[in-house]
Amino acid sequence: MTLTVFYLLSALSVFSGLMVVLSRKAVHSVLYLVFCFFTIAGHYLMLNAQFLAAVHVIVYAGAIMVLFLFVIMMLNLNLAAEAQKTPWIKISAVILSGLMLLVLVASVKGAEELSAAQPQNDIGLVKNIGNILFDKYLLPFELISLLLLSAMVGAVLMGRKEPQPQNE
Amino acid sequence: MFSLNSIAAFVDAWLNSTFSPATALAFQFIIIGLLAISLFAVLGLVLVLMERKVSAYMQIRLGPNRVGPKGSLQTVADTLKLVSKEGLTPAGADKFLFNLAPFIVMIAAMMLLAPIAFARDFQLWDINIGVLYITSVSSMAVIGILIAGWSSNNKYSLLGAMRSGAQIVSYELSAGLSVITIVLLAGSLSISEIIHSQADGWWIFKGHIPALISFVIFIIAVTAETNRAPFDLAEAESELTAGFHTEYSGMKFALFFLAEYINIFIVCAIGSILFLGGWMPFHIGNWAAFNHIMDYIPSSLWFFGKTFFLIFVIMWFRWTFPRLRIDQLLNLEWKYLLPIGMINLLLAAAVAIGGWHF
CATH class of the missing domain: 1.20.120.1200 (NADH-ubiquinone/plastoquinone oxidoreductase chain 6, subunit NuoJ)
Structure with missing residues (x-):
């Protein structure tokens, strides 16, 4: 089932x-x-x-x-408005995606023991995830939040209206 | 005494004694599906009639009064009219998505019924993350609205869908924050545990100021999330004809219309569960006699009474406040409600940690 x-x-x-x-x-x-x-x-x-x-x-x-x-x-x-892509863009896209595939395969390769393990009953509970996030992985968690905050500040800065020059 | 729980237990016992467990489960799924559909139909009829009567009362009119006694069958007649109409699909539309969109909106509304407790111990699915489930499923509806607006291939539809999407995505934050306030106070995400934590008083009373503030924010945010006036820019008829459902007719339009009213019912049900105790009767401290009398009122009546009171409040908004402009609407959310909600969350955390609630 x-x-x-x-x-x-x-x-x-x-x-x-x-x-x-x-x-x-x-x-x-x-x-x-x-x-x-x-x-x-x-x-x-x-x-x-x-x-x-x-x-x-x-x-x-x-x-x-x-x-x-x-x-x-x-x-x-x-379809009509699709941007024309030069061969260079296509080639570099292929190379980049190939590299990404390499990284993904490398990360999945080490995960064999995970697939065999039975899922624990309480692993998904909010309490356990909170404990892990704020205990074991506190530093990465805080760093990610800083990263998101800086991205947000950057977006607000870019979206801000330029102050209009005062003309008499 | 009348109790939905005992009826459900009786049906369950009878099915399990008559059929094999698998067949009984299949029958229960069918029964639940039929009950959900009939609840939707009845709610649609009742709420549309209620809206028209409430608006008539507020504008010193009579409202519908021709079909049936005091106009009570008016919405039945309207539904029959909609069923008999042709469901057009515009020639320039993306046919598959155009026909899919009303169903996505309805399915999202239907899935929201699962964790709602209609009476004492009468709940379809007591999932341990009930509140989050509601937030995540209700975010599906906006995809349906966007699809409807885009696939109609009509500028008014697209503009209406854009407005609706911007509005729902931004107001979801405030609604989520006010829900989290109650989760903090109750200490659980499960709907039944949140209701049980209110046995000695509803959160709106014993949560002090944070609960009150988050209740007000919640009501404002859900009014916006359901695209109701004064936040009904998505279907502002004077600017956009009918917004994202301009091109829909017949039953497809009726599904959108029904989904709007079902969503109002569901958000009010969630509001009554979180802030007004769900099916919990009204108790005052240690007035034993008073509390005992209150216990005699069936829990389903308490739930529906509170929910319909909140629905009435939201209808009251519609006929009281003028419509906001889009910039005013976004300012209200991002510059007022969201900061207030965040500070309120900190206050609620202080109250919850200090144990200052009753």
């Missing part, structure tokens, strides 16, 4: 992930990405991490993807 659900969810997430890249319309890509995030939230639920699943949906599907949709709908991208 659990295995069937797992395979179904995995097939759905792989399919939607592929469709993100393959769809012709930008808005469809974003919607497939939203769907992909929901299936990943389903994986979290199957690992008994309800808190992570809920936060994942709130942050990614609910907030970030809505902003994506916003920007793409505003730009109103369609």
Whole structure:
């Protein structure tokens, strides 16, 4: 039963992930990405991490993807207006994604023992995650919050109106 | 005594004794689905009628009074009219997304029913992160609205969807902060534990000033989140015809309309659970006799009474305040409600740590 659900969810997430890249319309890509995030939230639920699943949906599907949709709908991208890409851009994109793939494979390679381990019953509870975040990983957590804060300040600074020169 | 819990227990026992456990579970799913759909239908009919009657009363009119006794069947007639209308799809629309959008909005509204406790021990799914579940599912509805606006291929729809999206995403923060205030005081994310923590007094009474402030912020934020006046810029009829559902007709329009009223019911139910004790009866300190009389009123009546009171308040807003401009709306959220909410959260943390609530 659990295995069937797992395979179904995995097939759905792989399919939607592929469709993100393959769809012709930008808005469809974003919607497939939203769907992909929901299936990943389903994986979290199957690992008994309800808190992570809920936060994942709130942050990614609910907030970030809505902003994506916003920007793409505003730009109103369609097939005719697709930007012409020079070969250099294409080549560098391929190299960059290849490097990214290398990093991902390297990180997944070390995770073999994780897949065999049974999910603990209480790993996803808010209390345990809070304890880990504010105890074991306190420094990285605070650093990430500083990073986000500086990004926010930068965005506000860029979005600020230039003070108008006073003319008489 | 009348109790939804005993009825549910009886049905469960009967199904399990008659069928195998798997079949019984399947039957229970079907029953729950049918109950949810009929609850939606009844709520839609009642709330639309209530809105029209409340607005008529506030404007010293009679309101609908032709169909049925005192106009009570008016919304039934309206629904029949909508069902019999043709559901058009514009030629330039993205057909699949256009037809999908109303269902996304409805499904999000339906999923929100799961953790809500309608009466004492009468809850579909007592998940340990109930409050977060509600926040995460309600953020799905905005995707439906954006899809509806974009796929209609109409500038008014797109503008309405953009406004609605900006509004919902920003006001979600304030609603979330005020919900977290109560989570802090109650010390749990689960809906049933939050309700049980209010056995000796509702949070709005025993939470002192932080609870009061967060209640006010919550009501303002959910009014904005459900796109209700004075925050109904997304469908400001004088500027955008009907906002994101301009191109929808017939039953597809009815689904959006229904989802709006269902969402009002759900946010008011959440408000009554968090701040007004859900199904908890009203108790005053150690007045044993008074408390005993209050206990005799069924818990489902308490829940629906509080919820409908909050719905009435939100309808009252609609017919009292003029509509805000978009910049005023965003200023209100980012420059006033959000900072107040954050400071209030710190206050609530102080109250919770110091144990200053009753």
